[in-house]
Amino acid sequence: MKKRVVCAVLGLVMMLSQTFTVLAKTEEQLQQEKSQAQSQLSETNAVINSLSEKQTQVQAQINAMDGDMVDLMIQIDATKADITSTEESISQKETDITDKTAEIEESKENLAEAEKVRDKQYQDMKKRIQYIYEHGGSEVWVNMLTGSEDVSSFLNRAEYAQSMHEYDREQLDEYIAVVDQVTELKSTLETQKADLETQKADLETQKASLESQEADLEVQQADLQSQMDAMKATNSDYAAQIEAAQQQASEISNLIAQQDAELQRLAEERRKAEEEAARQAAAEEAERQQAAREEEARQEAAREEASREEAAEQQNHTSDRQEAESNSSSNGGDSSEQQNSSSQGNNDSQESSSSKEETSSGSVSSGGSTGEAIVAYADQFVGNPYVWGGNSLTNGIDCSHFVYQVLKNCGVYSGGYTTSAGWRTLGKPVASLSEARAGDVLCYSGHVAIYDGHGGIVEAKGSKWGITHDRSANYKTILAIRRFT
Incomplete structure (x- = not known):
């Protein structure tokens, strides 16, 4: 035995x-x-x-x-x-x-x-x-x-x-x-x-x-x-x-x-991995905080830029009004009528332009529901100005409104406006950038953009740059990837 x-x-x-x-x-x-x-x-x-x-x-x-x-x-x-x-x-x-x-x-x-x-x-x-x-x-x-x-x-x-x-x-x-x-x-x-x-x-x-x-x-x-x-x-x-x-x-x-x-x-190895994870978490937190500070500084700069542009525009309006008043004094009532006629003409012109823009958007939306069509639609506004809080693809817009307008005009999003943080919970989640497709929304800390499917993004980058298509998608940590197509 x-x-x-x-x-x-x-x-x-x-x-x-x-x-x-x-x-x-x-x-x-x-x-x-x-x-x-x-x-x-x-x-x-x-x-x-x-x-x-x-x-x-x-x-x-x-x-x-x-x-x-x-x-x-x-x-x-x-x-x-x-x-x-x-x-x-x-x-x-x-x-x-x-x-x-x-x-x-x-x-x-x-x-x-x-x-x-x-x-x-x-x-x-x-x-x-x-x-x-x-x-x-x-x-x-x-x-x-x-x-x-x-x-x-x-x-x-x-x-x-x-x-x-x-x-x-x-x-x-x-x-x-x-x-x-x-x-x-x-x-x-x-x-x-x-x-x-x-x-x-x-x-x-x-x-x-x-x-x-x-x-x-x-x-x-x-x-x-x-x-x-x-x-x-x-x-x-x-x-x-x-x-x-x-x-x-x-x-x-x-x-x-x-x-x-x-x-x-x-x-x-576990101790080192935990230390490395803690270090990475601390680094990401520090990066997030830094990004938040940068975003806050960017937004503050945007606000200051908007304030300066508003002041300049107000100054232009004041100058135009003073010039109009001066012309009205020299021409009498006709001049006033002409001013009204001119003002009415300008309003008609702006209304016609706005109508034309909406018509153009509607045609793109109805014909392009794929990710490539979304990117192509967004690319036509590259070079237009950035305005913090703005909602115009032509006259000035910020990053969240840019994504909102593009997705809505392309017919893939029917919800209301949301901030860059709000975009992280909408649509369908995508696990990683390697699985992302053209038209997906990339969410960063304090920022949001549209992925072009080739490693780049279309975005309302900032008041200094406007709407651009020149930056890598992984320029900083991606917090979420959402799909609407």
Whole structure:
């Protein structure tokens, strides 16, 4: 089971490593993979701890078996020594038995010799007794004694007869005693031999028991050695698994370190991106504020220019009126009539011109609803003056009124007038300048213009320039692009 877990962890490490090196990951993905790797690292460390505990237990068993093995070897050596000592004792008993056997054989020979002497003495004594008995018995003794010449001879003969009798008796008793002694010695030797043979048999039994004990100990030793070999193999297997798991843990740790480094790099990139975005936002805000200030200054300048033009026009009107009054004084009532006639003629001329302009606008509007027609219509007013707050395409107009008049006269817008900021919410939105088409409205901070479809704009640029078609569409930040076609 542990091997399968270790293999699974290794496979996951390889998969995560390959994925990590091949694909660019987001911080969230890396955090998830890091969490997964940390989980696998914890599991691998748990496997290592479990294997280490088992290895410790196995090693403790091996150490205990080593102690048991030493005890068995000591017992086997002691048993072998006892067997050797017993064999030596058996050998000594065999020698003693051999010696006793020799002594018994010798005693048998001595006994046979003594019995032979005893029997001879007995036979001799029987022959003398038989001779005396056969030749008269007691008379022989009496004759032998009475036939003595004197008392001394008699006594000598009597003493001799007595001595003969005693001698035979003593010799017979002595030989009988020797026979008994030899018989007793033979019996003693045979008893000692029997004892030695019994001791030898006991020693041989003891030796057999020791040899059986030695065989049992050797079986125990072999069995214990087999168990130790199995435990050592298990210990080696645990060591190999621990080494593999430690290698896997090292690889996972390295992977986590790479993930940490990548997360740190991504965090640094995010920080820099946020700083850059903040900087760009600040720059755009500063640009917007600058544009607002410029627009305000432009409008103020336009107002001042309009005020000067109005003052000049008022001055012209005053001069014209004074000249008219002077002419009226010199010509009388006719002059006044002529003035009225002239004034009426001028009004008719302006009304005719205005009517002509509206007719021209109507014809363009009805025939040109596409973006190119809008641009072409706007281009015909290039060079006409700019007037802040003005609403005349010919006599003076500002940027918002210019767009309003062009779109309305081209028939693509039917709403009311709105400011440059208001144009940002009208029409349909366009995502970027690369998707803009001719006739789209480009909204800037404080300004609005018509896109020509080729990177430029038609606009009421300012009192200094009037209506122009000479500036790039991206001369400053575009805030919105709206489409009305």
